[in-house]
Amino acid sequence: AQSVTQLGSHVSVSEGALVLLRCNYSSSVPPYLFWYVQYPNQGLQLLLKYTSAATLVKGINGFEAEFKKSETSFHLTKPSAHMSDAAEYFCAVILSASKIIFGSGTRLSIRP
Amino acid sequence: NAGVTQTPKFQVLKTGQSMTLQCAQDMNHNSMYWYRQDPGMGLRLIYYSASEGTTDKGEVPNGYNVSRLNKREFSLRLESAAPSQTSVYFCASSTWTALGYNEQFFGPGTRLTVL
Numbered sequence A: 001a002q003s004v005t006q007l008g009s010h011v012s013v014s015e016g017a018l019v020l021l022r023c024n025y026s027s028s029v030p031p032y033l034f035w036y037v038q039y040p041n042q043g044l045q046l047l048l049k050y051t052s053a054a055t056l057v058k059g060i061n062g063f064e065a066e067f068k069k070s071e072t073s074f075h076l077t078k079p080s081a082h083m084s085d086a087a088e089y090f091c092a093v094i095l096s097a098s099k100i101i102f103g104s105g106t107r108l109s110i111r112p
Numbered sequence B: 001n002a003g004v005t006q007t008p009k010f011q012v013l014k015t016g017q018s019m020t021l022q023c024a025q026d027m028n029h030n031s032m033y034w035y036r037q038d039p040g041m042g043l044r045l046i047y048y049s050a051s052e053g054t055t056d057k058g059e060v061p062n063g064y065n066v067s068r069l070n071k072r073e074f075s076l077r078l079e080s081a082a083p084s085q086t087s088v089y090f091c092a093s094s095t096w097t098a099l100g101y102n103e104q105f106f107g108p109g110t111r112l113t114v115l
Helices: none
Strands: A003-007 A010-014 A019-026 A032-038 A044-050 A056-058 A064-068 A073-078 A087-094 A100-102 A106-111 B004-007 B010-013 B019-025 B031-037 B043-049 B064-068 B074-078 B087-096 B102-106 B110-114
Touching (some): A003 A087, A003 A100, A010 A019, A019 A032, A032 A073, A044 A073, A044 B102, A073 A087, B010 B019, B019 B031, B019 B087, B019 B110, B031 B064, B031 B074, B043 B064, B043 B074, B074 B087
Parallel strands (some): B010 B110
Antiparallel strands (some): A003 A019, A019 A073, A032 A044, A032 A087, A064 A073, A087 A100, A087 A106, B004 B019, B019 B074, B087 B102, B087 B110
16 A cells, blocks of 8 residues: 655754655655645645645745655755744655655754 | 635634634635644545535545535534544645646634544
């Protein structure tokens, strides 16, 4: 079955440190891959998306993700964490109009 | 544009009570969705509507019904609430882009507690 795995339900980094949130997918076809961010008590907001145009995708707020087919990964990174980045992040695989699989989410905490 | 709106924001029910969660979008999207979010489980699709007049079951439809009232509105009904339905419910709408993928826009959520 197709799935999305996010390693680490909680990641904590210091302000200014590198952020790395991991996402691996299993899919028999090249997928469309998204990262969503959810701030406390809000809905999900699209952070960035991979649609096969380029393997390195830049999103909002300085985040980027690299699609690596050989590793079936789509990890999210940001060079320097900011306090405002504290949120929950979801990786998702878009397989069709009705088939969207979300990972279980990674909560990012930022230490002052 | 308001995007996707949901009412109510919070609700507490007793077991066996019924209620309807309302969702509306003003982006002229054809497709609309209801998800539930539970800790450590991501989002799970309850029902979706690919277009006005059609609805289909998602991953976890038991205990829910939906109505696509018109292109803008998609409601979710709990006929007899159970504690297992305590969750955060999100409505989303989407459109297929010219590149051939489905980008979803989410509402702010409804936090439902069933006692």
